[in-house]
Amino acid sequence: MFDNKECFKEMFKKELVSQLGKPISDATDADVYNILGLLIRERIGQDWAETNQRLKDNKARQVYYFSMEFLIGRQLGNNLLNLGVLELVRDGLQELGFDLDAAEEEESDPGLGNGGLGRLAACFLDSLAAQQLPGHGCGIRYRYGLFEQKIVDGHQVELPDYWLQRGNVWEVCREDKKVEVRFGGQVHMSERDGQLHFELSGFESIWAIPFDIPVIGSGSSHVNTLRLWSARPGKGSIKPYTGYDGSYYNYLNYYRSVESVSEFLYPDDSEFEGKLLRLKQQYFLCSAGLQSILRTFDKLELPITSLPDKAAIHINDTHPALVIPELMRILMDEKHCSWEEAWHITRQTVSYTNHTTLSEALEKWPITLVKQLLPRIYMIIEELNKRFCAELLECYSGDQQRISQLAIIYGDQIRMANLAIVGSYSVNGVASLHTEILKKREMKAFYELYPARFNNKTNGISHRRWLMHANPDLSRLITEVIGSRWITQPQEMIGLIKYAEDQSFIERVREVKRINKLRLAKYVQDKLHISIDPDSIFDVQAKRLHAYKRQLLNVLHMMHVYNQLKDNPSADITPRTFLFSAKAAPGYYLAKNIIKLINTVADTVNRDQAVRDKMKVVFLENYSVSLAEKLIPAADVSEQISTAGKEASGTGNMKFMMNGALTIGTLDGANVEMYNMLGDDNMFLFGLRAEQVMMYNQSGEYSPWQIYNVDSRVKEVMDQLIQPGRFCSEGQDFESVYQSVLHHQDEFFVLKDFDSYVEAHLRIDLAYGNPNDWLKKSILNIAHSGKFSSDHTIKQYASDIWNIDSFLL
Numbered sequence: 001m002f003d004n005k006e007c008f009k010e011m012f013k014k015e016l017v018s019q020l021g022k023p024i025s026d027a028t029d030a031d032v033y034n035i036l037g038l039l040i041r042e043r044i045g046q047d048w049a050e051t052n053q054r055l056k057d058n059k060a061r062q063v064y065y066f067s068m069e070f071l072i073g074r075q076l077g078n079n080l081l082n083l084g085v086l087e088l089v090r091d092g093l094q095e096l097g098f099d100l101d102a103a104e105e106e107e108s109d110p111g112l113g114n115g116g117l118g119r120l121a122a123c124f125l126d127s128l129a130a131q132q133l134p135g136h137g138c139g140i141r142y143r144y145g146l147f148e149q150k151i152v153d154g155h156q157v158e159l160p161d162y163w164l165q166r167g168n169v170w171e172v173c174r175e176d177k178k179v180e181v182r183f184g185g186q187v188h189m190s191e192r193d194g195q196l197h198f199e200l201s202g203f204e205s206i207w208a209i210p211f212d213i214p215v216i217g218s219g220s221s222h223v224n225t226l227r228l229w230s231a232r233p234g235k236g237s238i239k240p241y242t243g244y245d246g247s248y249y250n251y252l253n254y255y256r257s258v259e260s261v262s263e264f265l266y267p268d269d270s271e272f273e274g275k276l277l278r279l280k281q282q283y284f285l286c287s288a289g290l291q292s293i294l295r296t297f298d299k300l301e302l303p304i305t306s307l308p309d310k311a312a313i314h315i316n317d318t319h320p321a322l323v324i325p326e327l328m329r330i331l332m333d334e335k336h337c338s339w340e341e342a343w344h345i346t347r348q349t350v351s352y353t354n355h356t357t358l359s360e361a362l363e364k365w366p367i368t369l370v371k372q373l374l375p376r377i378y379m380i381i382e383e384l385n386k387r388f389c390a391e392l393l394e395c396y397s398g399d400q401q402r403i404s405q406l407a408i409i410y411g412d413q414i415r416m417a418n419l420a421i422v423g424s425y426s427v428n429g430v431a432s433l434h435t436e437i438l439k440k441r442e443m444k445a446f447y448e449l450y451p452a453r454f455n456n457k458t459n460g461i462s463h464r465r466w467l468m469h470a471n472p473d474l475s476r477l478i479t480e481v482i483g484s485r486w487i488t489q490p491q492e493m494i495g496l497i498k499y500a501e502d503q504s505f506i507e508r509v510r511e512v513k514r515i516n517k518l519r520l521a522k523y524v525q526d527k528l529h530i531s532i533d534p535d536s537i538f539d540v541q542a543k544r545l546h547a548y549k550r551q552l553l554n555v556l557h558m559m560h561v562y563n564q565l566k567d568n569p570s571a572d573i574t575p576r577t578f579l580f581s582a583k584a585a586p587g588y589y590l591a592k593n594i595i596k597l598i599n600t601v602a603d604t605v606n607r608d609q610a611v612r613d614k615m616k617v618v619f620l621e622n623y624s625v626s627l628a629e630k631l632i633p634a635a636d637v638s639e640q641i642s643t644a645g646k647e648a649s650g651t652g653n654m655k656f657m658m659n660g661a662l663t664i665g666t667l668d669g670a671n672v673e674m675y676n677m678l679g680d681d682n683m684f685l686f687g688l689r690a691e692q693v694m695m696y697n698q699s700g701e702y703s704p705w706q707i708y709n710v711d712s713r714v715k716e717v718m719d720q721l722i723q724p725g726r727f728c729s730e731g732q733d734f735e736s737v738y739q740s741v742l743h744h745q746d747e748f749f750v751l752k753d754f755d756s757y758v759e760a761h762l763r764i765d766l767a768y769g770n771p772n773d774w775l776k777k778s779i780l781n782i783a784h785s786g787k788f789s790s791d792h793t794i795k796q797y798a799s800d801i802w803n804i805d806s807f808l809l
């Protein structure tokens, strides 16, 4: 049906009339979206079934990527792209009087993730399918994604994101594949034939219903599956459960409480919080996912000991670490393995990625909570800890300090990272600096115990979504110049180096960037009624709002630039548009205050006619995958300014680079690897290095007051946070922001890096003043970005960790 344009047009018209029962002339953009969805489903149904059959026949090892988040973004455009029919459909629709872009805008953007970790999972799925690797996602079908952000009077307001409002054409409910998940109850132990048996009674039983979403491999007929689980009340559910009193309303309440398990995604807060419902979600995912894997495995009629030859289970951070005790439970209690057998199988099946070194983010569940919700799982964790500590005692001849560092249970808490490391065969960090920090600092004791288990896999991004879909004009231009091999071999983009000084190519790149900037300017005008100058530098910081990401450093710099302009209205600065987009966790007070501060500064600056040609500040609300796709291709400057050692990798940095923005950044996360390729000529480095940050932290030698007292620029902007004047009105100040820096020891070294940051911005101004040179740098960034395609990352996971083979012939 997508074979040629005419054929597509015919099918489209037929489908539209038969599905909607209205003449084509009455079709809305939403109708066009839905019909395209249906046509794609029809088109890939056969391929999906064939892929599944092939996987069954082949009996090869398959990967199951367990993640509490899959930030997949809109599907229509990407599916058309991966099917290789995007342009054909665009043209066909146009001839029928419809606009594909408008239809794409009708799709709701599923916000089933917080940020980097969730988006990484989505890019990995795309790359697995593109390389015809047998790899599937396993997650939760939250009814509400991450909240929708509105800015009201400069403040963040959160609204529920009911992304399923208009249905979801991409999913298929597989009611027949539902599984039961049990919570609570009592464990009964008995002995039969010399073996211990464990049985649960009095539990609450709920159904996990799978909804499958096809993951279409680019340029092939390979289709993997993203399976998202939804919670429903259990078996006819008349079964007594705690609190059931037989009344209808009580029953309805029970229904609601069960469905709440997959009701919403938890936003990352300022620190880890041990919420019961979150623990329920985690176990729900692990238990449902594992049962489904074992059901598939059982059909092979192999001995259970060969499970690791058929299934690799990867856990995206510690959130799904309960797969370890849950797999142990199934193997022992249901498959009748001994402890040793079960442990051997588990340890050969599970691998784990760590995504943060921030200690406040590490998951630690209170024993009481786990005991009450998952009594059998708790017994297994306890036994595991007992055996592990006994081994350590032998190995470290009673070195109690070391043992308490490594123990899975410590005090009244279960340390999920320790559980994940002990129970898996591979532990990886997400950028080379991050992995080194894990090995030398955060997980040093584990690294010394299991050196071979640790490895690095630097993150990547799908160049199909972040370049081909987000920036089609640049993609076409690249193909024109170096041919189309880069599409399947993104590292071939390096061939662009040859054209970095080619004047006609430079002109074309300039033109593409300008079109993207104009498009964004129009969006800003429509949404916020702010006019921004496409000839100004578009300087963008778009990411979650966290103190360690230091949006505050960016704001203080803006305030300083504005102060300079006020002191000297004719100051020779290159016109700038500072753009921000960021969500703060609803309970993260400081982060929300920084959003308010950005909007306050924006108000002052944008209202001031005297600086209108020099400076604008824009905060775009509701950062999401679809907004990122508009923002990133239009950026000149990419802000990657986290305190060194704090950002595990970052992936926004790679997206901006791939779209030709130049980075101002610290030597943190994957910035380090970017810098190693680009050097000082093509990246604006500033600030403390990770070792320096560590040294200051150890010595306690840094005091922000030292800087406040000697640097008048710093004193001025800091005082402006709490004194009525340029930015604050009477009774409206930023005391908490001020305090976080000056009274809480400036944990993230904002003032310490201020001078170096200002200086780096001056270098940017200077460089932008030479347009050809700037574009040359931009081209070199694009050329080197192929290394950050998730295709490359996934190849390494496939060969070094998962040991899986591609179906590519």
Ligand code: 26V
Pocket (backbone or CB within 6 Å): 115, 116, 117, 118, 120, 268, 269, 270, 271, 272, 317, 355, 356, 358, 360, 361, 430, 459, 546, 647, 648, 649, 650, 651, 669
């Ligand atoms: C969670 C929390 C929760 C409480 C305290 C503060 C905090 C800080 C960070 C997080 C996120 C933890 C996991 C995560 O999303 N990590 C991100 O993973 C990306 C993909 O590997 C990586 O690029 C980002 O650098 C990393 O922050």
